Amino acid sequence: MNAPTGSTSSSRRRKPLLGGWRKGPAGSTADSRLLDTEPSSDFTHTDPWRVMRIQSEFVQGFDALAEIGPAISVFGSARTKPGSRHYETGVEVGRLLVEAGVAVITGGGPGSMEAANRGASEAGGLSIGLGIELPFEQGMNQWVGRGVDFRYFFARKTMFVKYAQGFVVLPGGLGTLDELFEAMVLVQTSKVTQFPIVLVDSIFWSPLLAWIKDVMVVEGLVSPGDVDILQLADTAEEAVALVMAGGAGKRVAAS
Numbered sequence: 001m002n003a004p005t006g007s008t009s010s011s012r013r014r015k016p017l018l019g020g021w022r023k024g025p026a027g028s029t030a031d032s033r034l035l036d037t038e039p040s041s042d043f044t045h046t047d048p049w050r051v052m053r054i055q056s057e058f059v060q061g062f063d064a065l066a067e068i069g070p071a072i073s074v075f076g077s078a079r080t081k082p083g084s085r086h087y088e089t090g091v092e093v094g095r096l097l098v099e100a101g102v103a104v105i106t107g108g109g110p111g112s113m114e115a116a117n118r119g120a121s122e123a124g125g126l127s128i129g130l131g132i133e134l135p136f137e138q139g140m141n142q143w144v145g146r147g148v149d150f151r152y153f154f155a156r157k158t159m160f161v162k163y164a165q166g167f168v169v170l171p172g173g174l175g176t177l178d179e180l181f182e183a184m185v186l187v188q189t190s191k192v193t194q195f196p197i198v199l200v201d202s203i204f205w206s207p208l209l210a211w212i213k214d215v216m217v218v219e220g221l222v223s224p225g226d227v228d229i230l231q232l233a234d235t236a237e238e239a240v241a242l243v244m245a246g247g248a249g250k251r252v253a254a255s
């Protein structure tokens with residue numbers, strides 16, 4: 001990009017400027033163009049505009065969550081129904097986490113997310129939902145006390161990790177596995193440390209763990225030690241005890 005004068009000489013060629021001024025129509029300035037009424041709103045669908053929106057999601061998330069104190073993120077199926085075994089375990093996990101002194105963060109949706117928010121809210125704790133815009137309108141579950149809505153999965157996923165000191169993962173589908181494997185990779189690559197990941201319900205998770213050990217480890221695709229990134233629990237009590245043995249428990253003890 002040229003310097004503001006628009007001139008370059010071959011003998012003293014200027015370095016390209018990052019973020020240099022761009023010449024607009026004659027007689028216009030950045031200010032005047034900003035204040036002009038746009039003839040069309042198409043610009044709001046361009047990538048530079050999206051970058052601003054993405055940036056605003058991070059700012060909004062940081063603002064909402066920076067001061068929540070110790071917290072644990074709870075993941076699990078959007079499809080479990082109240083009264084089902086997995087839903088009731090989720091309620092119990094939410095309640096016990098609050099009793100252990102931490103805030104509960106979920107995806108803010110239905111099913112096991114709602115269950116964990118419900119347990120946290122009924123126990124009088126901070127119940128957080130990080131909602132995601134989806135093609136089918138869902139809305140935040142009614143047990144979310146503090147909600148933040150996201151358009152972009154990746155911005156939302158940053159918040160789950162950044163503001164929690166561990167994950168409890170209830171049985172779930174693709175969304176739950178996506179969140180679980182992202183966390184595993186962050187631990188495997190030391191992007192996060194002291195970050196317990198606790199899977200609840202050995203009947204549900206054992207086949208996946210067996211496949212990791214018997215296929216991935218045997219083929220040399222992951223290290224035997226990578227399996228230890230995950231801990232297995234069968235009850236809400238066990239899960240909360242394991243997850244609180246990490247960074248969240250230390251923060252509660254220190255406060």
Ligand SMILES: CC(C)=CCNc1ncnc2c1ncn2[C@@H]1O[C@H](COP(=O)(O)O)[C@@H](O)[C@H]1O
Binds near residue numbers: 076077138
């Ligand atoms: C009934 C239905 C599909 C509702 C979707 N509504 C949702 N609202 C918020 N987060 C969601 C939703 N669906 C998936 N997720 C994300 O993916 C996980 C659940 O996906 P799944 O049901 O396991 O695959 C949750 O932990 C959540 O973070």
